[in-house]
Amino acid sequence: MKIIVDAMGGDNAPMSNVKGALDAVRDFGVEVTLVGRGEDILKCLEELGEKDLPAGLEIAHASEVVEMCDNPATAFREKKNSSLTVGLTLLKEGKGDAYVSAGSTGALLSAATLLVKRVRGIRRAAMCPVVPTAKGGALLIDCGATAECTPEYLLQFAFMGSYYAERVLKRPEPRVGLLNIGAEPSKGTDLQRETYVLLKKAGDEGRINFIGNVEAKEAVLGQADVIVTDGYAGNIFLKTMEGAGSFMAGEMKKMFKKNLLTKLAALMVSGGIRSFKKLMDSREVGGTALVGISRPVIKAHGSSDDYAIRNAIRQARDFAASGIIDDIVENIEHMRLPRTVKAGESGEEIRQDS
Amino acid sequence: MKIIVDAMGGDNAPMSNVKGALDAVRDFGVEVTLVGRGEDILKCLEELGEKDLPAGLEIAHASEVVEMCDNPATAFREKKNSSLTVGLTLLKEGKGDAYVSAGSTGALLSAATLLVKRVRGIRRAAMCPVVPTAKGGALLIDCGATAECTPEYLLQFAFMGSYYAERVLKRPEPRVGLLNIGAEPSKGTDLQRETYVLLKKAGDEGRINFIGNVEAKEAVLGQADVIVTDGYAGNIFLKTMEGAGSFMAGEMKKMFKKNLLTKLAALMVSGGIRSFKKLMDSREVGGTALVGISRPVIKAHGSSDDYAIRNAIRQARDFAASGIIDDIVENIEHMRLPRTVKAGESGEEIRQDS
Numbered sequence: 058m059k060i061i062v063d064a065m066g067g068d069n070a071p072m073s074n075v076k077g078a079l080d081a082v083r084d085f086g087v088e089v090t091l092v093g094r095g096e097d098i099l100k101c102l103e104e105l106g107e108k109d110l111p112a113g114l115e116i117a118h119a120s121e122v123v124e125m126c127d128n129p130a131t132a133f134r135e136k137k138n139s140s141l142t143v144g145l146t147l148l149k150e151g152k153g154d155a156y157v158s159a160g161s162t163g164a165l166l167s168a169a170t171l172l173v174k175r176v177r178g179i180r181r182a183a184m185c186p187v188v189p190t191a192k193g194g195a196l197l198i199d200c201g202a203t204a205e206c207t208p209e210y211l212l213q214f215a216f217m218g219s220y221y222a223e224r225v226l227k228r229p230e231p232r233v234g235l236l237n238i239g240a241e242p243s244k245g246t247d248l249q250r251e252t253y254v255l256l257k258k259a260g261d262e263g264r265i266n267f268i269g270n271v272e273a274k275e276a277v278l279g280q281a282d283v284i285v286t287d288g289y290a291g292n293i294f295l296k297t298m299e300g301a302g303s304f305m306a307g308e309m310k311k312m313f314k315k316n317l318l319t320k321l322a323a324l325m326v327s328g329g330i331r332s333f334k335k336l337m338d339s340r341e342v343g344g345t346a347l348v349g350i351s352r353p354v355i356k357a358h359g360s361s362d363d364y365a366i367r368n369a370i371r372q373a374r375d376f377a378a379s380g381i382i383d384d385i386v387e388n389i390e391h392m393r394l395p396r397t398v399k400a401g402e403s404g405e406e407i408r409q410d411s
Numbered sequence: 412m413k414i415i416v417d418a419m420g421g422d423n424a425p426m427s428n429v430k431g432a433l434d435a436v437r438d439f440g441v442e443v444t445l446v447g448r449g450e451d452i453l454k455c456l457e458e459l460g461e462k463d464l465p466a467g468l469e470i471a472h473a474s475e476v477v478e479m480c481d482n483p484a485t486a487f488r489e490k491k492n493s494s495l496t497v498g499l500t501l502l503k504e505g506k507g508d509a510y511v512s513a514g515s516t517g518a519l520l521s522a523a524t525l526l527v528k529r530v531r532g533i534r535r536a537a538m539c540p541v542v543p544t545a546k547g548g549a550l551l552i553d554c555g556a557t558a559e560c561t562p563e564y565l566l567q568f569a570f571m572g573s574y575y576a577e578r579v580l581k582r583p584e585p586r587v588g589l590l591n592i593g594a595e596p597s598k599g600t601d602l603q604r605e606t607y608v609l610l611k612k613a614g615d616e617g618r619i620n621f622i623g624n625v626e627a628k629e630a631v632l633g634q635a636d637v638i639v640t641d642g643y644a645g646n647i648f649l650k651t652m653e654g655a656g657s658f659m660a661g662e663m664k665k666m667f668k669k670n671l672l673t674k675l676a677a678l679m680v681s682g683g684i685r686s687f688k689k690l691m692d693s694r695e696v697g698g699t700a701l702v703g704i705s706r707p708v709i710k711a712h713g714s715s716d717d718y719a720i721r722n723a724i725r726q727a728r729d730f731a732a733s734g735i736i737d738d739i740v741e742n743i744e745h746m747r748l749p750r751t752v753k754a755g756e757s758g759e760e761i762r763q764d765s
Contacts, residue, residue, distance in 0.1 A: 277654025292592040300631025301655035312683030322679035329666030
């Protein structure tokens with residue numbers, strides 16, 4: 058298994074990326090190709106005490122770097138020698154099994170879609186982070202790759218999310234819920250109402266384990282393994298969780314820093330505080346899978362340190378080994394709507410977005 | 412000032428409603444009209460040690476109760492003698508200054524819209540709870556009254572929310588932010604992009620203090636005083652906050668309940684834990700204002716106890732005393748779009764939803 062890692066993307070590149078790759082090679086038995094400026098990567102390795110290129114690690118030189126100021130839609134074309142374009146070309150050509158980057162999300166999404174291409178029949182790619190819940194986390198699909206969705210996109214997200222949760226997160230018969238503002242099928246906007254009918258049908262046919270609408274509160278409390286939503290609402294969900302975590306961690310800190318007695322109390326529950334922090338720490342998962350692309354791609358957080366990069370590489374390995382892209386290819390006919398279709402029980406016509 | 416209170420709505424009615432009303436009369440110097448089954452209300456008063464009707468409290472008899480199984484859209488018409496219909500009719504006729512109910516949200520919304528009516532020119536009513544943030548809370552408008560919105564609705568929400576935050580929450584020049592998935596004006600769906608142009612114009616004209624797009628994380632951290640959003644996304648934001656609060660409170664409880672030492676630690680920070688709980692406690696605010704209606708209406712949480720009802724009555728008093736409905740009436744011309752309008756800088760046509 059060989060993982061291609063963008064050495065230049067992210068706030069702490071290239072050092073954290075190089076160190077994370079080294080650790081992953083040692084800890085997970087994978088090979089890694091670091092893509093980026095050869096001299097910069099070698100310098101990092103030297104600083105890390107590696108005078109020779111360690112076994113399992115190789116470098117693919119790429120002289121350019123995609124910056125935050127570059128146009129995300131066109132960066133990969135304008136900078137053909139970037140670690141983004143060179144790395145994804147290696148992935149496309151089969152010279153690695155998955156690609157990991159902590160660089161610009163928009164640029165990665167455009168490049169993966171236009172260079173590596175989506176699975177045939179998949180209309181839009183989705184980003185699916187694992188969000189912490191009261192029952193060990195859930196897959197949120199989509200969290201911002203596709204802000205505006207049609208029912209067909211969400212149908213595809215539901216299938217892809219279900220495969221991912223089953224094979225990568227190891228949840229048997231993952232409970233697939235549609236994020237909504239009430240439990241009844243009539244709740245939400247047209248998007249949710251029309252999607253509900255499609256997911257219900259897929260559930261009735263035994264293709265996914267659809268548990269109906271899930272409200273945001275119940276989603277956080279762990280009612281579903283897969284939370285299906287458009288990228289706009291998914292992003293609101295994800296970022297509200299992040300904000301609430303940060304807000305409450307801050308309040309807890311204040312509570313413990315008040316005086317000597319409360320500081321002592323903090324020592325007495327230090328183990329619990331550590332578990333609490335770990336629970337909310339996005340670095341534990343490492344990155345966010347980009348699904349719907351014909352090859353595995355992982356977006357690591359822009360602020361990733363070496364630990365996060367290491368874990369993103371582990372996640373890329375699991376994604377590549379899971380076979381979910383084959384699942385998608387084999388079942389694509391069940392995820393597509395004909396141009397006009399009668400929607401089972403409701404008798405309503407569901408028009409397909411062109 | 413006289414507040415009309417639905418004695419029969421909510422999980423703990425009528426007892427909590429009657430007790431909350433009694434407390435409010437005592438604590439806030441308001442008069443209260445309790446609407447509901449006279450005999451039930453008198454029985455509650457007796458149990459509370461009040462043999463005669465206390466000064467400041469009166470009863471308006473209503474023999475019927477709107478139940479959760481009633482159709483929200485038509486309940487007020489089908490049950491003309493319900494505490495909902497009788498209470499809102501009193502409000503409409505000027506026999507009270509505001510109305511408070513902990514009953515069905517949908518039924519209240521329909522009845523307020525069709526019976527009391529919206530302010531002339533306001534297209535949709537909005538529900539605006541005060542959500543806890545790292546900087547003392549923000550007004551979220553809308554949180555679910557209107558799931559599907561047009562840019563014009565959101566423009567009106569921005570104005571109404573700004574008035575409410577200024578006059579009821581006492582925030583001078585409240586910072587109005589548009590909930591979005593990125594800071595740039597190009598982010599989000601068509602709804603956010605088109606709304607951005609309208610809010611920018613209102614800000615440039617000095618009518619509101621528009622601070623641009625606000626991401627959900629920054630909203631939780633307190634970047635805005637008013638968070639403008641459609642009811643679908645607003646509900647996702649609100650319920651994710653609630654879920655995260657409940658999830659993290661549960662984790663904290665686990666942390667402190669582990670063993671004798673951690674239980675001792677809990678005692679040592681008990682003051683802090685109380686403040687933390689109070690911060691996340693929706694009972695402190697009491698209820699959610701329904702704005703856009705021609706008279707003040709407050710929806711109290713369905714699970715309200717007497718403390719929450721008491722605080723909802725205080726909020727109703729503040730809403731009624733604030734004069735924001737006059738603000739809306741006086742400025743309605745700035746919140747309306749002609750059938751087709753050129754949107755300032757972008758030169759794009761913004762069509763109005765019919």
